[in-house]
Amino acid sequence: MLDAQDITVRLGRREILKGIDFRARPGAVTAIVGPNGSGKTTLLRALTGDLSPDGRVWLNGHDIATTRPWVLASVRGVLPQATPLAFPFTAAEVVRLGLMGGVEAAEDAMVPKALARVGLAGFEGRYYQELSGGEQQRVQLARVLAQVWHPTAHGQPRWLFLDEPVSSLDIGHQLQVMQIARDFADAGGGVVAVMHDLNLTAMFADAVTLLAEGRVLGHGAPADVLRDDLLSRAYRCPIRVNTAPARGPYLLPHAAGRIAAE
Amino acid sequence: MVAISPDVTADWDRAPRARRTTLALAIALAVVSIFSLTVGASGVSLWAVLGDLAAGREIALADRVVLFEIRLPRLAMGALVGASLAVSGAVMQGLFRNPLADPGLVGVSAGAGLGAITAIVLGGLLPAGLAAALGYYAVPVAAFAGGWASTLVLYAISTRRGRTSVATMLLAGIALGALAGALSGVLVYMADDAQLRDLTFWGLGSLAGATWAKLAAAAPLMILALACAPMLARGLNGLALGEAAANHIGIPVQRLKAVAILTVAGATGAAVAVSGGIGFVGIVVPHLLRLATGPDHRFLLVNAALLGAALLILADVIARVVIAPAELPIGIVTATLGGPFFLWILLRKRGVLDL
Numbered sequence: 202m203l204d205a206q207d208i209t210v211r212l213g214r215r216e217i218l219k220g221i222d223f224r225a226r227p228g229a230v231t232a233i234v235g236p237n238g239s240g241k242t243t244l245l246r247a248l249t250g251d252l253s254p255d256g257r258v259w260l261n262g263h264d265i266a267t268t269r270p271w272v273l274a275s276v277r278g279v280l281p282q283a284t285p286l287a288f289p290f291t292a293a294e295v296v297r298l299g300l301m302g303g304v305e306a307a308e309d310a311m312v313p314k315a316l317a318r319v320g321l322a323g324f325e326g327r328y329y330q331e332l333s334g335g336e337q338q339r340v341q342l343a344r345v346l347a348q349v350w351h352p353t354a355h356g357q358p359r360w361l362f363l364d365e366p367v368s369s370l371d372i373g374h375q376l377q378v379m380q381i382a383r384d385f386a387d388a389g390g391g392v393v394a395v396m397h398d399l400n401l402t403a404m405f406a407d408a409v410t411l412l413a414e415g416r417v418l419g420h421g422a423p424a425d426v427l428r429d430d431l432l433s434r435a436y437r438c439p440i441r442v443n444t445a446p447a448r449g450p451y452l453l454p455h456a457a458g459r460i461a462a463e
Numbered sequence: 464m465v466a467i468s469p470d471v472t473a474d475w476d477r478a479p480r481a482r483r484t485t486l487a488l489a490i491a492l493a494v495v496s497i498f499s500l501t502v503g504a505s506g507v508s509l510w511a512v513l514g515d516l517a518a519g520r521e522i523a524l525a526d527r528v529v530l531f532e533i534r535l536p537r538l539a540m541g542a543l544v545g546a547s548l549a550v551s552g553a554v555m556q557g558l559f560r561n562p563l564a565d566p567g568l569v570g571v572s573a574g575a576g577l578g579a580i581t582a583i584v585l586g587g588l589l590p591a592g593l594a595a596a597l598g599y600y601a602v603p604v605a606a607f608a609g610g611w612a613s614t615l616v617l618y619a620i621s622t623r624r625g626r627t628s629v630a631t632m633l634l635a636g637i638a639l640g641a642l643a644g645a646l647s648g649v650l651v652y653m654a655d656d657a658q659l660r661d662l663t664f665w666g667l668g669s670l671a672g673a674t675w676a677k678l679a680a681a682a683p684l685m686i687l688a689l690a691c692a693p694m695l696a697r698g699l700n701g702l703a704l705g706e707a708a709a710n711h712i713g714i715p716v717q718r719l720k721a722v723a724i725l726t727v728a729g730a731t732g733a734a735v736a737v738s739g740g741i742g743f744v745g746i747v748v749p750h751l752l753r754l755a756t757g758p759d760h761r762f763l764l765v766n767a768a769l770l771g772a773a774l775l776i777l778a779d780v781i782a783r784v785v786i787a788p789a790e791l792p793i794g795i796v797t798a799t800l801g802g803p804f805f806l807w808i809l810l811r812k813r814g815v816l817d818l
Contacts, residue, residue, distance in 0.1 A: 286704065
């Protein structure tokens with residue numbers, strides 16, 4: 202269980218997050234959505250311990266502020282938005298970095314296995330810097346998967362924290378990566394993902410937290426949060442949500458106009 | 464889906480190559496070391512002495528002194544200084560995530576230089592008793608103290624609420640370096656001609672004057688730092704992803720930074736104190752190895768120690784023989800031979816460096 206209570210983050214005098222409560226359960230994909238600057242990435246960074254916010258974050262019962270990094274690394278992997286690399290490592294060497302956290306998956310066969318999982322079989326010897334942005338993002342995902350390959354360990358769920366995991370991917374790879382997250386959750390792990398694409402969110406998420414201006418505007422099942430009124434208010438533009446018979450809600454841009462601030 | 468080969472030594476794996484390089488460098492170091500013992504201004508032959516030893520004959524006192532009191536401590540000093548400078552360079556580059564970083568960035572070099580200059584120029588002002596006690600060691604002791612002091616000041620400046628900012632450290636290092644340079648300039652301005660000559664030669668570096676006593680003082684620090692370095696390897700690899708990601712894969716980043724900085728200050732401080740300003744080794748050695756076997760610090764740090772030691776011993780041999788019986792400062796040798804060689808490598812490997 203991931204349980205964050207009363208999270209407040211200030212940068213200088215500005216409050217980025219204003220007393221947010223956030224919960225996510227294992228076995229589910231929990232999406233964090235909201236307009237630019239609403240605090241999505243800041244919330245994720247507070248949940249992973251990059252920031253030291255006011256408030257508490259508990260992961261599997263560990264208070265993450267006081268838990269050793271190698272203990273946290275054995276239960277959760279974090280995929281950042283973009284990872285520039287300092288030296289010319291190969292794709293295989295980057296993936297192998299994920300095996301350092303004392304995870305039982307520290308086997309050499311894990312490197313090709315993880316690369317194959319993200320559709321990059323045969324990329325082992327390629328220089329990371331020579332890959333396209335989308336390929337780099339998937340190499341990093343392979344690294345994170347290698348770290349927490351088994352979605353549960355010792356009866357405890359493991360967690361994936363993904364910051365816009367599909368932002369530089371084509372539509373085929375977007376679906377592939379979201380399916381990886383889906384499978385991880387279905388096998389008992391927990392997934393928390395910052396998402397831009399509301400349609401992908403509707404397709405793959407079990408729970409959605411909608412942020413606007415550092416506050417939670419809605420939290421719950423996709424059908425309860427991805428609603429015309431909430432989305433239009435959060436994104437300040439008219440949004441119409443439709444329902445596909447087989448797949449649930451989907452939405453299309455409704456009009457180019459913007460809704461004025463309240 | 465492509466079949467996955469369980470073969471551990473897949474062709475993409477650079478680790479076996481790095482291990483072979485370690486072996487080759489160890490052999491090269493041994494060869495260069497033996498060579499260094501056989502060469503010298505006095506013409507004493509290592510082989511003749513060893514032959515005498517084997518046959519149980521008495522060794523001439525002069526031969527024994529040349530071999531065991533001059534060449535051997537000098538060899539050991541060269542190996543330790545070379546290894547310390549190269550490993551310090553590799554650690555700094557990993558820490559700053561920049562292939563151009565060197566120990567100078569954490570203020571060791573500037574502080575040590577200021578210490579040395581102070582001792583040379585103002586050494587005469589010391590109370591007679593203290594001056595007598597320090598003797599020839601005043602310069603190395605002052606250099607070491609200066610290097611450590613500036614590193615600790617820099618570390619204190621860039622650490623807030625238990626987190627060290629590498630960027631602040633870089634910038635504060637430049638400011639502190641400028642300050643040390645200015646103070647050194649004042650002292651240089653005050654120095655007389657003999658002192659200026661001492662200063663210049665100190666700055667060019669030399670292994671001459673290596674004695675067992677000097678070695679006994681400096682070696683423990685360098686050996687300790689060299690022994691600590693391999694423990695940093697995994698952490699430095701992770702740090703290539705950035706500090707946040709390194710933390711996410713389980714690396715205690717703040718502890719890593721503290722140990723890395725102290726290691727570098729210890730190794731470089733001791734090396735500069737006993738050998739003066741020998742540039743170049745700290746940047747070039749790790750760079751060459753990264754081009755040859757990749758940036759994995761598990762191999763890079765060990766190989767840098769071996770290559771740095773071998774190169775400095777070789778440079779010292781050259782420094783001793785080119786204008787024998789006089790000696791060139793070793794810094795001139797490393798720069799004269801290393802500079803063009805490094806440029807040649809850069810021109811050949813330009814594509815890889817642009818990555």
